[in-house]
Amino acid sequence: MRHRGTVLVVEDQPAVARALLLLFDIHGIDAEAVTNAEDAVRAVGRGEIDVVVQDMNFTPGATSGDEGMALFRRLRQVSPGMPVVLLTAWTSLEAAVQMVKQGATDYFAKPWNDEKLLAIVTALLESRRGERERRSSRSALAKTFDLCGIVYESAAMHRVVTLALQVAAADVSVLITGPNGAGKEKIAEIIQANSPRKKMAFVKVNAGALPDQLLESELFGAEAGAFTGAARLRIGRFESANGGTLFLDEIGNLSAAGQMKLLRVLQNGEFERLGSSETRRSDVRLLCATNADLPDAVRRGTFRQDLLFRLNVVDVFVPPLRERREDIVPLAQAFLTTALRKSRSRAERFAEEAREALREHDWPGNVRELENRVQRGVVTAAQETITAEDLGLAAGHAPPPVPAPEEKLQLEALLRDSGGSVSIAAKTLGVSRQAFYRRMERLGVVLERRLKE
Numbered sequence: 001m002r003h004r005g006t007v008l009v010v011e012d013q014p015a016v017a018r019a020l021l022l023l024f025d026i027h028g029i030d031a032e033a034v035t036n037a038e039d040a041v042r043a044v045g046r047g048e049i050d051v052v053v054q055d056m057n058f059t060p061g062a063t064s065g066d067e068g069m070a071l072f073r074r075l076r077q078v079s080p081g082m083p084v085v086l087l088t089a090w091t092s093l094e095a096a097v098q099m100v101k102q103g104a105t106d107y108f109a110k111p112w113n114d115e116k117l118l119a120i121v122t123a124l125l126e127s128r129r130g131e132r133e134r135r136s137s138r139s140a141l142a143k144t145f146d147l148c149g150i151v152y153e154s155a156a157m158h159r160v161v162t163l164a165l166q167v168a169a170a171d172v173s174v175l176i177t178g179p180n181g182a183g184k185e186k187i188a189e190i191i192q193a194n195s196p197r198k199k200m201a202f203v204k205v206n207a208g209a210l211p212d213q214l215l216e217s218e219l220f221g222a223e224a225g226a227f228t229g230a231a232r233l234r235i236g237r238f239e240s241a242n243g244g245t246l247f248l249d250e251i252g253n254l255s256a257a258g259q260m261k262l263l264r265v266l267q268n269g270e271f272e273r274l275g276s277s278e279t280r281r282s283d284v285r286l287l288c289a290t291n292a293d294l295p296d297a298v299r300r301g302t303f304r305q306d307l308l309f310r311l312n313v314v315d316v317f318v319p320p321l322r323e324r325r326e327d328i329v330p331l332a333q334a335f336l337t338t339a340l341r342k343s344r345s346r347a348e349r350f351a352e353e354a355r356e357a358l359r360e361h362d363w364p365g366n367v368r369e370l371e372n373r374v375q376r377g378v379v380t381a382a383q384e385t386i387t388a389e390d391l392g393l394a395a396g397h398a399p400p401p402v403p404a405p406e407e408k409l410q411l412e413a414l415l416r417d418s419g420g421s422v423s424i425a426a427k428t429l430g431v432s433r434q435a436f437y438r439r440m441e442r443l444g445v446v447l448e449r450r451l452k453e
Helices: 014-026 037-045 066-078 090-101 114-144 155-168 184-193 212-220 256-268 294-300 305-311 325-341 352-360 366-380 405-417 422-429 433-443
Strands: 003-010 029-034 051-055 084-088 106-109 174-177 202-206 245-249 285-290 314-317
Touching (some): 003 037, 003 114, 014 029, 014 114, 029 037, 037 066, 066 084, 066 352, 084 090, 084 114, 106 114, 114 155, 155 184, 155 314, 174 184, 184 202, 184 245, 184 285, 202 212, 212 256, 256 305, 294 305, 325 366, 405 433, 422 433
Parallel strands (some): 003 029, 003 051, 051 084, 084 106, 174 285, 174 314, 202 245, 245 285
């Protein structure tokens, strides 16, 4: 059985190219070969290549790896998501390691291990096939459902969106969890837009922005004089959302009294305005979001367990941006397009080094931080191309990520146990060498024996 997808071999030595083509053919992998950078760029530009296996040098006597690095950067411009596997001699091994840190998938020193090379190429082809299937599935979803303009490429977000669409039709409460700025409100919008209540009111409340008493009056309403400053009747959000959907963000901030009232509404649809004994009814679907650990809050006695059970009929977790790096550049491009509509800026595109900086940044503020940095880039860019400096992500400009001590100790222990081999340590951890290198950089882990793998 032949694998779907095509490998491009970039190798100037005919004997080496033939050996690679034969190896792939024997194992059912379609492959073609070119001998120079120009032909490689043209082949990738056709859009029919799924994985590139490239040498580091293409002219007789070249040993530094500069040619391979230049080609890699050109390929990233033509096809930013193209997986690139490097074949390198010991003389250009340091350049190959640097390229892995910049986004190349992996590298193999010549002579390579056939079994390991086949394993990584096969895995990459399967991954690319999955990407094609996700794009096809996303296109099909967009034709059937309202995706509210969400932008994503990652498998992680595809699962989130698919789950959101599945629960949209069920008239049950949904708890959307994840870190601040990850996109929880967008998922709530998708659920509402595809629910039976989509033509009814969709009311949003940020519970984290209001003190307890004001939050209760915001949700349930208040009679005039119910508390100091309540000069007139206030209609609560449960009344104004009647028949529709109420999105309650930062639900973990709700007071004990507010939690009790919310539980009652969920149980029987009944509530009273502050300062009133008259029982009112509201038919509302509740979508809640939080970045808090509500089970832990239950253990600490600050959140009602019975309320959590009511809210958490379905839990939709939105992962942080650093765990779905495939989404970073597409999101940045979408934010750039939006920002340019509102600006007279000359900036039209991101420089390649800016794209690399976007991919490498740890994004503690998630999607919200990404949008803000793109807006900064549009405002500060002096040319048509936005640089890493414009984004505030240039070396020495962006604040360094705060290391996680336990994770750093884990990586250092893995490296010690593996005798300094990143390959073995990454395999033990269950990640690629590229991902392992990125964690090392983020946590400040130094490997003295990096070139001895």
